[in-house]
Amino acid sequence: MAYDGSLYHGWQTQPNAITVQELLDKAMSVFFRQPIETLGCGRTDAGVHATDFYAHFDVEDVEELKVLNAIAGINAMLPYQIAAKKIMPVHPDAHARFDATARAYQYYIHFAKDPFKVNRSWLVKDPLDVETMNEAAAVLLNYTDFSCFSKSNTQTFTNNCKITKAVFEEQEGGLVFTIQADRFLRNMVRAIMGTLVSVGKKEINLAAFKAIIESKNRSKAGQSVPACGLYLVKIEYPYLR
Incomplete structure (x- = not known):
């Protein structure tokens, strides 16, 4: 759906x-x-x-x-x-949440006021260094513990995730950030985006970005970006091809 x-x-x-x-x-x-x-x-x-x-x-x-x-x-x-898009039969023990092997999100940013992007994308008026943001995004693939990007007091047994893709792509009038992992923590993508935007604004450098991840402390990371630009775009299952 x-x-x-x-x-x-x-x-x-x-x-x-x-x-x-x-x-x-x-x-x-x-x-x-x-x-x-x-x-x-x-x-x-x-x-x-x-x-x-x-x-x-x-x-x-x-x-x-x-x-x-x-x-x-x-x-x-x-x-x-x-x-609703499609209904299909699955085996009796199939589980929509626990059987998923990969998930992907995209986050959209635009740089000029646009009435057709209200509630669809986040308006950022400051210039961003996209090249450095991509360098920082690539750093995410080297870590597994993302406690610094997790909402506090969640009922999870582990804050470990395996990120397999994290990249910004320029599009007309804005950016789209794509991130894929085996699982995501509560508020994780929005917290990552807020921290990467801080990198793009040159408020923090790559060394500071790595230090934030290694701190495992949510208060060290950037603010969560608005929900309007976030889309769940792909779920993968071993029995659906």
Whole structure:
């Protein structure tokens, strides 16, 4: 599925806020005429978008053909900002979150005021040294402990991640940063971006960037950038090619 997260308080259902998962579960429950509870491949924060998102669910006493052809009916009950793309059968123990072998995010920056990029990209007015930012981004591939970029007090057993790609590419009027890893910590990409932008503004140098990672201290890293520019763009599974 895919969604524009601008209007929603993230993916995961919450008691006092509208979320993508809540609306998806309601639409699917109505269509299949039974309670449906999805489990997503991850938890995107409020305002974050997704172009490639997976969730698994169980459905009972429904012909497989009806399930596989349910997209149109489910989309008819979802708001315009949320789109189901495909339903496929998987093995009974398949898990949308734990089976994922790689995830990729992109973050978009633009440099001039643009009404068509509101809630889609982050406006940065300062000039950025993209070459040095890419040098710093490449440093990420040499580390595995990213405690300095993790939101505090999260229920994770480890802050280790294996980043396999981290690069800025220039595009008309802005930049797009692509980062891929086996897993990500809460708020990790936005914290990395905030720190890399500090490098681009020459507020810190490469040595300081490495020292921040090695400190394992969130207070040493840069501020989290706005959610509007962040997109979950790829999830990989061993049984989906």
